[in-house]
Amino acid sequence: MLSVSVDSVYVHKMWNEHELSKMINKDIPFAMLSDQDGGIGKLYGIYDDDAGVETRGRFIIDPDGNIQGFEVLTPPVGRNVNESIRQIKAFQLVRDSKGTEATPAGWKPGKQTLKPSPDLVGNIWKVWKVEQAFDD
Amino acid sequence: MPEEFKPGCQRPPIKKPKPEAGVTSDISAREDKKEMVKVGKAAPDFTAPAFYNGKFMNTSLSEYKGKWVLLCFYPGDFTFV
Numbered sequence: 001m002l003s004v005s006v007d008s009v010y011v012h013k014m015w016n017e018h019e020l021s022k023m024i025n026k027d028i029p030f031a032m033l034s035d036q037d038g039g040i041g042k043l044y045g046i047y048d049d050d051a052g053v054e055t056r057g058r059f060i061i062d063p064d065g066n067i068q069g070f071e072v073l074t075p076p077v078g079r080n081v082n083e084s085i086r087q088i089k090a091f092q093l094v095r096d097s098k099g100t101e102a103t104p105a106g107w108k109p110g111k112q113t114l115k116p117s118p119d120l121v122g123n124i125w126k127v128w129k130v131e132q133a134f135d136d
Numbered sequence: 137m138p139e140e141f142k143p144g145c146q147r148p149p150i151k152k153p154k155p156e157a158g159v160t161s162d163i164s165a166r167e168d169k170k171e172m173v174k175v176g177k178a179a180p181d182f183t184a185p186a187f188y189n190g191k192f193m194n195t196s197l198s199e200y201k202g203k204w205v206l207l208c209f210y211p212g213d214f215t216f217v
Binding site: 011014019055057062 | 143172176180193200205206211
């Protein structure tokens with residue numbers, strides 16, 4: 001986990017000390033990066049030139065350094081942390097299976113995966129139901 | 137490995153990746169930089185000053201090769217969401 005904003009590392013230290021550590025009763029357990037000229041945000045396409053800040057961009061990067069997924073929100077709406085974790089678990093499952101398994105809509109750990117093959121073409125309706133796309 | 141740096145009276149310097157040979161810095165090249173990254177493609181590497189474990193460290197994305205990384209941008213410290 002890495003977090004990035006245009007604030008200086010000194011402000012990160014103060015935010016950890018005066019607010020965040022009080023929310024979790026310990027120090028923030030990941031590196032808080034400072035991107036004061038927005039250069040990293042520009043590299044990732046989520047820097048807002050007009051406001052001079054990063055928008056709420058979230059990127060999942062695999063062990064090879066490839067981007068597997070991203071989400072970008074405007075500032076007033078917060079992220080769904082559980083959804084980020086669910087997506088990472090899904091990408092990990094696919095990677096561990098060496099691409100032999102795929103996670104259908106609404107998949108979460110324990111739910112059915114699909115094994116893509118020529119026989120599955122046109123036959124997903126036999127093995128997977130729409131209700132599985134929704135939470136129980 | 138991340139290297140620790142001492143706090144000074146200046147902002148910590150921003151380390152820019154070296155421009156690749158042949159890359160021009162005209163307007164069109166800069167416009168290209170604003171493009172969204174693509175899924176399935178390499179995440180752009182970067183090095184930036186960071187606060188971690190009570191220390192100030194220079195941190196690079198490439199140090200996390202071999203691990204899953206969740207990279208989260210946000211509008212600013214002390215904002216509410």
